[in-house]
Amino acid sequence: MPRITPRYSPNPITRSPHGRRSLAAASLAVTAAFLLASCADSTDISIQTNPGWSIEEASVSVSICPQDSSDRLESAVLRGAHFGLEVECVASLSEIPDDYQIRYLTGDIDFYPLPPGYEFTLVQMAPDTSTSPSHTSDDSKLETVLIVDDHEWRFDGAPEPGAAYMVAAKADPEITLHVTDAGVQQTMDLNSGERTESVTALYEGDLTSILTDSFEGEVSGSNSRWNASYGYYIQFDASRDVWDSEAEEWVSDLDKALLTVTYLWPDTSGGDVSWDLDPESALTVSADGDSLSPTRVDREDTSFDWGDAEWIDAYFEVDGTALEFEIAFEIDGTLTVNEDNSTMRISEGKETVTFDLDFS
Template sequence: MPRILALAALPLLAAASLTAAGSADADSFLRTEPYELIVGSGGDPWCEEGGAAGDLAAPADLRGAHFSFSLDCLFSAPKVPADLAASIPALEHVPPAQDGSEFLFVQLALSSEYSPEHTTEPSLLASWIEVGEERISLAAAPRSSDHYVVSAPRDARAVLWVSDADRAQGIDLRTGAQVEPVAAYYNGLALRSYNLGGFEDDDPFRIVNERRSGTATCSTEYAEGTRALWLEDRGWAPEGTVFIEVRTRWCSRYNDITWELDRERAFTIDGEAPMSWTATERNAYWDDLVLVFTIPADVREATIDFSPVGDIRFKETGEELFTDDLPNFAWKLAF
């Protein structure tokens, strides 16, 4: 069965999980079985070791909603190189790999090429190394400067997997190639928030019905748009799309009237209404709005159109009011 050991516990590996065949010099007959894993952290212990140490497929990085890491180097060998064993005491007595197997040496970089989309959240992460059909669980997600030594059959695929909020992606421990990546993390388009500048109309809205007329104004400097793959209250965007989350405010209540925006027509992207709309009362007059759209993950620009179409009524009587001079605002985002 696969096991995981800290580097400090390495003597137990030789004593407990390896068998001797021979007599006088028993150590020379010890062999490391497949599916053994040694985990450590810190320093840069072996990126100069092994002829293929720098031969990584590009990109050798993984990024998720709550984690990121990059590979510094990896290589394979039938035994721990002498220079490496001499420089790291914990690897000094590791026996050679069993016939038909080899060691995979994996070193994570001290810093990652990417940052997580959000803050690191270990409770949402699960990690393991898959060697052939064997799965070796890790106690924690990969972190900067971690290193792994795993024994594997020579013909077995070995992949380091990280599941983030139930979406797994991996990196091949023989080549550094990504395995089932979340593609939108690596297409060069930004995942960030944008200040949209709010909205302001110089002329008051004229509102009327058959018996009354009046004016109203509404403006705010607060409007923010965020392009995201994962949102806390919605999870992952549907495959091939990203979220555009819009946060702003609206004057839903005046002294004499209420103004409820039309949720299908007031805010649109390419004519499409938001997939969700949340209005929270901020005070006696204002509502905070959170709108979520989806757009294709590969588009480089998006325009959020806003016009305050909606239902306008007198508070006291419920009479409906109308206006035909509504402004239009367009917020352009470039990713």
């Protein structure tokens, strides 16, 4: 049973810790006198509440608002790197209808009507939701503020599934939910269920990794003395994200995302034939036909049984709504025969290899 906290009480009650909400109905504190029914076998309590009366957050395992109620919101979702929630019901009621399962929140209590101009405002998170963090749930990085008119609930972490809140407030109040995740605040207007501040890419397409098909080829050329060739293999791993788990920081602005393209390129300077292709300049990434410039490129040497190679990570800042991209890798350049350093332009195998990325 949840705790009921009076705004004006001669005997204030200490607020319970977040996540612990249990109190018997007989011990509920209220702002005005209550009347007990005279029947010995009745447990109902009728209370007269004043404006400002509220119930602290309580976890309710069922939906308080009826399935067909207009107070139920559709797709009222907030999501961050470390939290995911869905607001199921927002109701302002002058009287509590019988088909609202309010007793799961208040216990066996009947409420007298509020003064004119005031209503009971109820907010409940969905008891069951598929909305999840984009990365890992972590309450230590979260702060939440729920505001109904001039009443605020503030706590660390994010609301739990089924969490419910109730307050006696002015009729038709402004209701907003703010969740701050690692310094980035997202806001929802609960009167409409619309996000007014959000990390765009978290609600557009998927934040995932795409491994392209592999491509094998061979380039060759000749001069007056030599015929030379070089075989190669290439494959790209692309990801679209907003949170860097290693650096533990947001990677871009609220309306942007970071596209990372990773690939391995062999060291072509060894052996009998060298190839002067620069894999960094050979790579082109575009969106809607417009070429993108990388914000940075990281290159790391590595070794395998078959020889040396280089991991290349190219980073591109993209619009949070952009979901489709094209990778193009241009196969061109000059071959060198290391025995005498004679060179030749590639004449066979010169082409541009393309791969499509779709994060929708």
